[in-house]
Amino acid sequence: MSIIDFHTHVFPPEIIAKRNVYLQRDDWFRQLYADPKARMASTDALIASMDRCGVDAAVTFGFAWADQALCRDANDYVLESMSHWPDRLYGFAVVNPVTKGAAAELERCMQRGLRGLGELMPDGQGYTLDNPRLDDIVQQMVHWKCPVLIHSGDPVGHNYPGKSRSTLQSFYQLALRHPAATLIAAHWGGGLFFYELMPEVRVTLRNVYYDTAASLYLYRDDIFPLAAWIIPEKVLFATDYPLLGQGQLLRHVREAGLSSDALELALGGNAARLLAKS
Numbered sequence: 171m172s173i174i175d176f177h178t179h180v181f182p183p184e185i186i187a188k189r190n191v192y193l194q195r196d197d198w199f200r201q202l203y204a205d206p207k208a209r210m211a212s213t214d215a216l217i218a219s220m221d222r223c224g225v226d227a228a229v230t231f232g233f234a235w236a237d238q239a240l241c242r243d244a245n246d247y248v249l250e251s252m253s254h255w256p257d258r259l260y261g262f263a264v265v266n267p268v269t270k271g272a273a274a275e276l277e278r279c280m281q282r283g284l285r286g287l288g289e290l291m292p293d294g295q296g297y298t299l300d301n302p303r304l305d306d307i308v309q310q311m312v313h314w315k316c317p318v319l320i321h322s323g324d325p326v327g328h329n330y331p332g333k334s335r336s337t338l339q340s341f342y343q344l345a346l347r348h349p350a351a352t353l354i355a356a357h358w359g360g361g362l363f364f365y366e367l368m369p370e371v372r373v374t375l376r377n378v379y380y381d382t383a384a385s386l387y388l389y390r391d392d393i394f395p396l397a398a399w400i401i402p403e404k405v406l407f408a409t410d411y412p413l414l415g416q417g418q419l420l421r422h423v424r425e426a427g428l429s430s431d432a433l434e435l436a437l438g439g440n441a442a443r444l445l446a447k448s
């Protein structure tokens with residue numbers, strides 16, 4: 171069974187070393203990384219973790235900065251990293267959809283071999299999911315037949331750094347406007363998958379997947395068998411590394427009582443099928 175971590179974050183070593191400088195350049199970055207205990211990782215560290223924990227491949231991306239120039243730098247680092255580990259890393263691009271040059275940067279990244287877009291951060295980048303410029307970017311990804319990964323959040327419960335203000339309705343409307351787009355709702359889509367029990371919602375969300383990033387900070391482990399029952403073909407194992415250790419989340423998923431078939435789909439089968447399309 172191949173294990174694919176579908177949601178990991180990496181930073182160039184120079185940004186890790188100069189964290190305090192970048193805290194002043196981006197409000198969302200400051201919310202997430204002002205605490206010195208908030209972990210940041212290079213691709214070297216990611217590969218070392220994968221080797222240690224038995225993760226075969228990972229989808230990885232830079233930070234979704236508000237400044238498009240910083241997004242380009244993040245993409246360059248991911249492209250370089252993919253060249254070093256072409257069989258281990260699937261790079262996604264980051265852009266700020268509402269800035270000048272976003273479409274051109276995305277085109278550059280797709281032409282150079284990146285495999286998707288994300289993780290987009292609407293709250294941090296200054297737009298909502300009904301923004302027409304986001305619609306244009308999503309359609310650009312439809313052309314490339316590559317997925318779009320979007321930060322999502324639960325509408326209730328405790329507050330935490332990075333909690334999304336986007337609503338379940340706004341993500342649903344995005345899927346409704348772009349039926350041909352492959353969308354990935356990070357962090358279980360804030361519970362959106364539950365509504366796939368409604369037949370008409372399941373039709374609208376037929377091309378929507380859900381990753382498990384940061385699960386241990388948000389939900390009881392019961393969410394794994396629940397999701398495997400409702401949407402077995404749409405669960406993507408994802409850690410949000412380095413926020414969560416890869417071995418730590420793997421252990422929880424393996425001990426959650428999933429059937430062998432559901433476990434294989436969640437840990438890598440669904441991801442492999444999705445990546446093969448892009």
